[in-house]
Amino acid sequence: MRKPDRKSIIEGHELRYEYLHYDDEGKVDSSYEALKGVDLDVKEGQFIAILGHNGSGKSTLARQLNALLIPTGGTLFVDGSDTRDESKVWLVRQAAGMVFQNPDNQIISSVVEEDVGFGPENMGVPTKEIWERVRKALTAVGMMEYRKSSPNRLSGGQKQRVAIAGVIAMRPKCIVLDEPTAMLDPGGRSEVVGTVRQLNREEGVTVILITHYMEEVIHADRVIVMDEGKVVMTGTPREIFSRVEDLKKIRLDVPQVTELAYMLKQSGVPLPDGILTIGELTEELGKLKGRK
């Protein structure tokens, strides 16, 4: 399906970040290390999920990918550009678009299509091509019919899709979504995650989804679990969710179905590890029933 020798789009080595707190005289009086040496390698076209609790450093990592924060230690290359190189900041931001948590606070214009055009306008794209990009981006997220609406009239999920369209219109190689569903209701959440998956599969956009909802990561190619500024686990969703005990230790839950399967297994039902969907569980249970 995918070529094995894909190019790395994001290469991070030993990434660190320290938040400094200054006292009244402008001297550093305390510091907090949010990232403590994180390695990251994302290949083109991958769907990566980063999981972690509040304060695990996942948002700090996301902001580094967009050069909003510059690592205080280690090196980070985004599409071949070093994020520390100030002359390449705009290249980095164009290569790795970012969607934030609060849909209201990232929509700039009071008309949907104008907001989607904001990124291309900043890049200096000619007018005719802006319209083309806006049309394509809005179609890709299924918001074309709302192009003339005011963002205030849209639901949370729709607003977040507009925000995604705004990023796609810049034609990035990679989209970083920093907890895009944290403020949405379940309906909006599946709307957004569905859109992101579709973009990944159909348009081949590399996706880095940061979240703390377990259900959203089961379709990822690779899951990275972070805790206290470090990567503690990495692997396929199935590998990760087989380690129910380890996840509980860092206060993360597994998807409900996985949890149910795990509990059944604990009480003696012979089920395999790492069941991710309701379908898989019913299938496995059906097999057991057939055996008896």
Add this chain to the structure above:
Amino acid sequence: MLKDITLGQYYPGNSIIHRLDPRVKLMGTMVFIVSLFAFGSVSAYLLATLAIAVVVTTSKIPLKYILKGLKPVFVLMLITVLFNLFLTPGRTVWKFWKLSITAEGIRFAIHMAVRLTYLIIGSSILTFTTTPNSLTDGLETGLGFLNVFHVPVHEIAMMMSIALRFIPILMDETDKIMRAQEARGADFHSGGLIRRVKAMVPLLVPLFVSAFRRANDLALAMESRGYHGGAGRTKMKPLVYRRRDVAAYIAMAVYLILMILLKFFVKIPVNIL
């Protein structure tokens, strides 16, 4: 309460006035207002009335809707008129206790009333027929020459459009905070003016905190989408003058010339300024 104000709101439509370039409409409004104050004669007012009547009819906005916009400023107008009426020195026409009305006062008051009414109608036609976005666009391009004097025109226009985007959000937020505080026993609706203003203070603190947080988020989002000021930016909807815009400019010039001609050649005696 705030929803009743029609002044300054966009009235959707597709008339020729709606479709005019915002720069033309801005210029037209300015010409109109200046003409009101520069030419204060009965004949000038008649011409201005004619001009306004033509614009209102072509814009297809119901007159009633426009007059409704006058309501919130009515008190202000009344005060101005009364001050002019009673406090202008001159030949006394009518006296009651310490108040006296002078002939000059009556003239001033009428002038003031006409001018203010027309000023408000004129500028509200601008906002009724122009979306806030194209209005900011018009300001940005129309005032672009100010860049020479180091006026950050693009930045000001950007601030205006962001403000327009966030006004409804912040209004919603105010509403939420008010209800949250009311649930805990705050009272915003009873007592005198001073008491009610005092009750608003605890409302402002959370509102400001949240506005700053939003501003911070928005700045990050704008930066991550490659915003770096007006330089090197292209426009999704560039402003282009069309034939109707040229026609409107010509109409404006004709209006001004007529005003000047009236001033010099038609003398109707009620002329103070």
